[in-house]
Amino acid sequence: MSKKLVLIDGHSILNRAFFGLPDLTNAEGVHTNAVYGFLNIMFRILEEEKPDYLTVAFDLSAPTFRHKMFDGYKGTRKPMAPELKEQVPLMKEMLRAMGICIVEKEGFEADDVLGTLSCRGEQEGMEVSVISGDRDLLQLATEHVQIRIPKTKKTGTEIENYYAKDVKERYLVTPKEFIDVKALMGDTSDNIPGVPGIGEKTATALIAQYGSIEAVYEHADEVKPPRASKNIVEFWDQAVMSKTLATIITDADVEYSFDQAELSDIQELYTEDAYVLCKRLEFKNLLGRFQLDSPTINVEEQFQIVKDQKLAEKIWKKAGGKSLAFHLIPAESGKKKEKLQTEPGGQMSLFETGKKEVLSGMTLAFGEEDIYLFLTGQGITSEFLIDAWQNAKASRRISSDLKAELQYCQPAGSIGTEEEWNHYLDMRKGYMDTGIAAYLLNPLKGEYPYEDIASEYLGMMLPSKAELFGKKSFEQMLEEDENTAAKPLCYDVYTAWKASEILEKELKDQGMWELYQNIEMPLVFVLSDMEKQGISIDAQALKEYGSKLAESISVLEHQIYEKAGEQFNINSPKQLGVILFEKLQLPNAKKTKTGYSTSAEVLEKLAPEYPIVSDILSYRQLTKLKSTYADGLANCIADDGKIHTTFNQTITATGRLSSTEPNLQNIPIRIELGKEIRRVFHPEKDFLFVDSDYSQxxxxxxxxxxxxxxxxxxxxxxxxxxxxxxxxxxxxxxxxxxxxxxxxxxxxxxxxxxxxxxxxxxxxxxxxxxxxxxxxxxxxxxxxxxxxxxxxxxxxxxxxxxxxTLFGRRRPVPELSSSNFMQRSFGERVAMNSPIQGTAADIIKIAMIRVHDRLMKENCRSRLLLQVHDELLVETYKEEKEQVEKILAEEMQGAADLAVCLEIDTESGENWYEAH
Structure with missing residues (x-):
């Protein structure tokens, strides 16, 4: 059986991948889409071909042998996009990390290297596959040399395959004649001038008839059209030069041996160095290909699993006064389950409600070898761990997600005196959240797992929880393999402990330490209180609201069917498009690949003149209200009759908070029926809502x-x-x-x-x-x-x-350096808006902290419940109404010292609708 050689055109495939995939950048701001696309194409080819030898060829920038043959010839190629150019050395680094043979020859293009190596491979009796996006290489096709041309699309990569017979069938000329076609028609992208006035169709017809440009020249007087005949004679020297330029050299002096390109097993490519580089470039989808027992890391696995309370007490005593990192692990058992986010991007853990929160365990780190997993239920109780965590004496308390830990207890105690208040503030300053610190340093990522922090700030490659656990829970892993179950949890606390000082230094160097210490960290405690407090909701009123929507939806359905003259699926864009633009012949139809566009933009232009369109838009609004709010909120009501949303502090690039499970920041207010949903949110007995909203x-x-x-x-x-x-x-x-x-x-x-x-x-x-x-x-x-x-x-x-922002918050704008006009324009809009929106976000956060702290310091029964962008909602004890309104006015208006006054609009009511 013949050996197989795969040759890859490096620049060509990189170029295809770059333009075929959307822009990607890693945490360092490095563009990575071309490298990612190249690897996916290469892996697919290797899995299909299973080659014995593999080589990638690259161009060098020096003038090539073919171009040097013509004095005065100054053909120039279009410069490479900067985002692509920076990925070329990165691609070579990845290939070398995988041990893949790279060949480049001064004075020769990659085409010439590929032509030479494919010829040598065929002479050695090999089957050769040349992978390139450049159709010029079709001239290399033979019975044993196949040219494979990938086409990268959003839906995947398609590959066209050509042996010599396929070239003849597709292009009507042989591979060698393909050169002559190129010589006549030229190629501006490849510095080949060709003969003026002769396009691809004419060039193909002439070469198919005569076989070569020389034969065409001999029969020039017979060539039609007359203009082509005249130009062949007039530009003959240019045609000869073009043929030389188009001809790929197949006998270049390239130092190469097949031994250096040998590939006995594809798995050889998945090296530790390549794994580390894939981690750095954030190619998470590729990491599963690596079957490494233990990727190279700089952390010794010095953690210990502890199940004995006496040993645990000794460890806590040893940790006294030191900087410690911790992570509480909720249990996943219980009759009634309640969600609790335990780590950024991690799984939702569950604990039993109605009792003291149950833990599966806790991790603790305070040194290189002092990393522990304490397991409950085997001599250690949940209460012991919570008390130990709450009362630990430490110079600094570190977490990767402090708000999740605070769900177990808020270490505040009673605030009755000035001394107790100052103690609370000092205690609050003693915490550090590495996830929030990493977010401030790079707010574009959206999630900050330990493996990313370890990679970016410690230079360590740690396997992620998903890599170690797959889709299994902690409890499942614990039953199967205690050691593996402990790894991601221990990596998490070790990384937090190790990176905390580095993150602090980075924040100080970038002028964001005050922002972190005085705004973001105090806000963690505020948000924790708000989430635990929750907002009461009238389940019966919500059900009635849903029924009211259902009735209105039904009426609209019948109106739409009557105007359409038939029943159809209103929610189907395809069916709706046929009704509107074929049956009813409405104007301004926009045809897409899947049918007519029925987007809101299209329909809103038609609505004023066509009642059926107006009804359809109303139908969409009401069905959205019903599914998202009437039905959606009903599924989020906890046993206490409240909704406990989760506020996300590390999602938006500008610093704004977001709300999920459910999103209470997106309650509709533009249409009256949408605003009505706010009536179902109500305060507890003897309380009312006071709502203050910043004006402009x-x-x-x-x-x-x-x-x-x-x-x-x-x-x-x-x-x-x-x-x-x-x-x-x-x-x-x-x-x-x-x-x-x-x-x-x-x-x-x-x-x-x-x-x-x-x-x-x-x-x-x-x-x-x-x-x-x-x-x-x-x-x-x-x-x-x-x-x-x-x-x-x-x-x-x-x-x-x-x-x-005015408070030092940074927002990177990588789009400004893009070679794409639309991307740059978007970047300019981001640059204009971010300082303004980010400063407004900082101000509302300061206001939240000040209002929350005043209510606490003054021992009010009133409490801050929600923040909706520029609005604060306080559940106010009725006897404290004037006091709360005074606090809101003073703290919101005093949150920043601007050249203009910060004004607020304050309303109150027996439900959220009345208070807004």
């Missing part, structure tokens, strides 16, 4: 940060800011501003904050792009400092790579 906080932040005197004065006069803007932009008296002009000015005011374009504004206001551009131009003429501020912000972001 982002626009006020913009006024302050830009220093624009016009906008600042407008706010200081406490006038209608949108009416003032309309008056100044349209040059009309304040009292003569029409409602439409005010609405347009409002759209510009808020749009500017988000870097709105003339196109975006034209869509919002249903005006022409030219009119929208004029609005924006007038706006900047009215508020010139705002234009200067936004321009300078973008300029600074381009130079530094990030933006900052």
């Amino acid at each position: 906080i982002e626009l006020r932040v913009l006024a302050s940060m830009s220093g624009d005197r016009q906008l600042i004065d407008a706010y200081r006069q406490h006038s209608d800011i949108h009416r003032i803007t309309a008056s100044q932009v349209f040059h009309i008296p304040f009292d003569e501003v029409t409602p439409l002009q005010r609405r347009n000015a409002k759209a510009v005011n808020f749009g500017i904050v988000y870097g709105i374009s003339s196109f975006g504004l034209s869509q919002d206001l249903s005006i022409s792009r030219k009119e929208a551009a004029e609005y924006i131009e007038r706006y900047f003429a009215t508020y010139p400092k705002i234009k200067e501020f936004l321009d300078q912000t973008v300029k600074d972001a381009k130079e530094k790579g990030y933006t900052t």
